[in-house]
Amino acid sequence: MQNLGIYASRLVRKEENFVPGHRACIGCGEALAVRLAAKAFGKNTIVVNATGCMEIVASQLPYTSWKLPWIHTLFENSAAVASGIEAGLKAQMRKGKLPQEDIKVAAIAGDGATLDIGLQALSGAMERGHDFVYLCFDNEAYMNTGIQRSSATPFGASTTTSPAGRAKAGQMSWKKDMPAIAVAHNIPYVATACPSYPFDLIEKVKKGLETRGPTYIHILSVCPTGWRCDTEISVMLGRLAVETGVFPLYEVENGKYKMSMVPDKLKPVKDYMKLQRRFRHLKPEAIDSIQARVVEEYEKLLEKAK
């Protein structure tokens, strides 16, 4: 189809389910991603939100930015709460206590709530096969509490609990591969997305919702505050993450990998890293070794998608 870029935006729902007035920082990639995901949710979705940036910026009593039924309980249990909601609706509809209708359940959480403290609850819920979509908004640290490292923090990044100093050069472990952990649970749909590619993100969230059973979508959410970057380059940085191979976009349907986008040639990671002051302490050799690891991981992924 010609001029897809022009027409695609008209196909997106106009209604907003995550509305303006929230307190996200300027340039927040996560707020952008949540807004797009909420468009994909439609009206018949119940949202379960873990403790984290999105809960704090969008739910201060007596206000809310959510036009959907929404619940926040704790940091680590959004997948378990979603399991209960799904089961509660199912039982009540089966027993005639509620009218039969298609109500979706979406759990949303940051990287700390997903890869670290909430991993057990998420693993349990995926293993049990509850019908819900889980969205991890990954801003690569505990940004809500003040930029502390998480297991999603990339190698070399300086955070307040993995600071770069004379003896250590920031985070000293590689980012935990959460999509691979989700795939290992044999769930029907896993994907990565980034709000810099909005239509791709919306499509994937829709697919995740419509697929029966547990589905997992890992969404890179640029955080100017924590990444120490300029606020107006969030969308561009998200693109660079994809174009450099740092955050490849792909889907895994029933175990089968498929790349969503393959750049002709990967851009150098230093183009991406130099715009973020969390990496500014890194020496050229360190950047070279990160570059080598990114390419290695990327090629492994291409191999899986063959």
Next chain:
Amino acid sequence: MIGKRHGIEVSIALADAVKLCDADVIAAYPITPQTHIVEHLAELVAEGELDAEYIPVESEHSALSACLGSAAAGARTFTATAGQGLELMHEVLYVASGMRLPIVMAVANRALSAPLSVWGDHSDAMAVRDTGWIQIFTENGQEVVDQIICAFKIAEHHKVLLPVMIHLDGFNLSHVIEPIEMPDKQGVCDFAPHRRSPLTLHPSRPVAMGDFAPPVIFTEAKWAQEQAMLVVKPTIVEIWEQFAEKFGRTYKPVECYKCDGAKNLLFTMGSFSETAMTAVDKLRQAGVDIGLVRLRLWRPFPFEEFCAAVKDAETLLVLDRCISSGGPGGPVASELKSALYKLDKKPKVVSFVGGLGGRDITVAGFEKIIVDGLELAETGQERIFEIVGVRE
């Protein structure tokens, strides 16, 4: 009318009571001595005898979290736990009560590690006494069944809307076989029909639950919750009266046994009360002036009923099945002391701690507690509390 009584293990009878109440969702993680309850529920669901979603979660934290979700969606929800499991649920307990979700949970009371013990005491219950749950202690199997049925009606009552914990002593009660009369299904359905909360998660009427509260509103939110907790007692009593009318068994927040005119009272909670009654009977025959006061409703604390029960007593001997480490006696004893504070004429309180980690206290043991306690009341107690039967 007394129906037919059958010998049945209390845990199994408890699960059957949950079936009679037609629960929609059960989420549970196995932990001794609660296991028989959820095993039997799993069987009932697997056999199609109970139409419910059984969620075999990966931890107690997730068990109560899943219950939170299902109760928020309006489903009738049940779980059971014990000891360490209740501790793992701890932070979720506050959320359930803060959100006013009518979850019913059975707790087969168990000691807390270390050293590891799967046997019974009240350490788990006392650790969660301030979490905003209604808490009811039971004495025998019949009471367990009846209180489970009442618990759903209490929790879902529009004036209550709070989660309810039914405590039964691990092993000492959960694993014994007793003659129990099971109420009939129709009677239970009529008495405690499922009443959905006025606010639930549903797209037809979007609500936000669990928003965060800045300092300007948090105190008000907690005060509202506390007001709700304080005014539920008449509703609980009313539901117990309705239960008595329908099923013929009467329950009160505070139970007195041979208390009329007694100057000395022994205080217990849970299944030890039956053993204590036998000791009271024996000592009464021997001419000792002693009665027994037993608390059924632990939260909200029935201040009026308790003070009325002990107002004429000179001595109150309190048995705690939990140590409040470094504190002013056992947790129950210190609580009772504070409840007595406003009385002009207060009984002397002698605090005992015993029955820890499944250590039995026999009838003779209770006789000794009473005799020693009365002597200590006379001579004065040097220690903050006495420990029962310890080998020093």
